[in-house]
Amino acid sequence: MSAQFRDPWEAVTLPATRDQAVPIWQLTERFAQRLDGLGRQTWAQVAERAARLEIEREQRMEAVERQREEAGGLDNIHLQDSSAGRLRPRYRHIVVDEAQDLQPGHWKMLRAMVRRDRNDIFLVGDTHQRIYSSQVTLGSLGVNIRGRSSKLSLSYRTTRQILGSALGVLSGEAFDDLDGNEENLAGYRSVLSGGLPALHQHVGWEAEREGIAELIAGWDDIPLEQIGVCVPTNVMVTETANTLQQFSIRATEIGPDGPRGDEGVHIGTMFRFKGLEYQRMIIAGASQGLVPRSDILRLRSADALRHRKEMQRARSLLFVAATRARDSLDIFWHGTPSQFLQPLLSTA
């Protein structure tokens, strides 16, 4: 999907009154019509369509159940819609991981796919790791987590030092608990201890890549596949892989479906690292203008709300990358360091 077909709601400030809302609805309608004319849909529209189909299916099932109850529970009653009589809930239980990144359409679809019961949906999520614009209030979507959720605050993956630095990246932002309430970072801890993240400043991007290659060349005690290198853009992924090749270090890019090969250092953009884990993690290109991107910085005066949301996502991306590390974290940049690194720089 090209950038011009972004979800129209992404940039919208909620209107205070109905009069203010009408032009926005009209604009959204026109946008949808234009897409229809082109035979295209946004991802959010696809999810909403899937949700509608599942909700209609659920409603047909409920109608049959009502008819059966009214007929005294008899199974062989004559149903107006005989095909509906054979419908069953698709699933008894659904497990959702990375719940923070699901949009309302996804939740509505899942809600309709499973019979409402005590243990119908089990979900795990971390709103600090939200890297898509998908804030929801689960209660309003029929997913009741109030009073039924537990906070997992002990990290078994990473060291206290890396976790502390990653949490520092998020400082100053407010996060939600998936149900419309504020979530806080208090109590996060780790039983493991290790070195502080190492910070590496270079004069330019090429020097930075060479610095990464030299660092990795010195690590002969672990398999290359246990090393992750995370960069801000796809072009930087390719450039980093080329530099590593020049240093005779095998590398494999992480694509949308995971690493493309079995061997070598894994290189990918921050988005690709969701859910992964590496013994040694390198974050490269952590320069102001790349993390966060300069177009996000420019939004500040033009669209303050959008700026705030995009800044939070950019912080979360960096947080995701940093928390992939088990034993060590090395952060590289050239030029001005990312403003998100300030807490780390001031304690270094």
Ligand SMILES: Nc1ncnc2c1ncn2[C@@H]1O[C@H](COP(=O)(O)OP(=O)(O)OP(=O)(O)O)[C@@H](O)[C@H]1O
């Ligand atoms: N109870 C435990 N005891 C020891 N190690 C554990 C325990 N639970 C998880 N781990 C280890 O901690 C690491 C992280 O676990 P896991 O991937 O389940 O976390 P996660 O919350 O899904 O992470 P993320 O959402 O950040 O990707 C893994 O290496 C896992 O083996």
